[in-house]
Amino acid sequence: GLASIRRTxxxxNSGGLTTLPTKTKSSERRIALxxxxxxxLEQHRDRQLxxxxxxxxxxxxxxxxxxxPDGAPIEGSTLTRHFNTLLRRAGLRHIRFHDLRHSTAILLLEQGVELVVIxxxxGHAHIGVIATVYAHVRLRLQRDAIDLLGHALRTPAETPGKPDDSDEPPLCTVPVR
Structure with a gap:
């Protein structure tokens, strides 16, 4: 259930398609799938056999x-061409293949995943990259958080016909997402 990223x-210019080390040591990683x-991937393995x-x-x-189909590595340009074809068939707007990486980060941020996990x-070397590149998402999430806090701090409407004679603080509710 893990993908190991070890090379790129x-x-x-000199050697055609070449296997190289990853850009940084932190780029080498294992990702849960x-x-x-x-x-x-299991279905793909069967087709590949x-x-x-x-x-x-x-x-x-x-x-x-x-x-x-002959087992040789796929060229980046071929991958891009196939990706663009899939986007067109699905009626989706054109994006770069690399934009999927950004979409992943944004979706994870919006789900509350910690920056260090993202x-x-x-495979970023520093958390600052995530914090800087996706600052616009973090600001939107901060606004959402402040709205939730404001809702939680609002005084609940008094229940008609029932005087509040207790010494207990009023109950507050917070929506859970």
């Missing part, structure tokens, strides 16, 4: 999870 695949992702059989001796065992998931 980049196109270089949600169950739907695991199921999808069929591709391997079909390719026969032409199969290139690259060791990568996502490959071309930093580790994305």
């Amino acid at each position: 695949l980049q196109r270089t 949600p169950t739907p992702c695991l199921r999808s 069929q591709e391997r059989e079909a390719a026969g001796t032409g199969w290139r065992d690259s060791g990568y999870v996502l490959t071309r 930093k580790e998931l994305l």
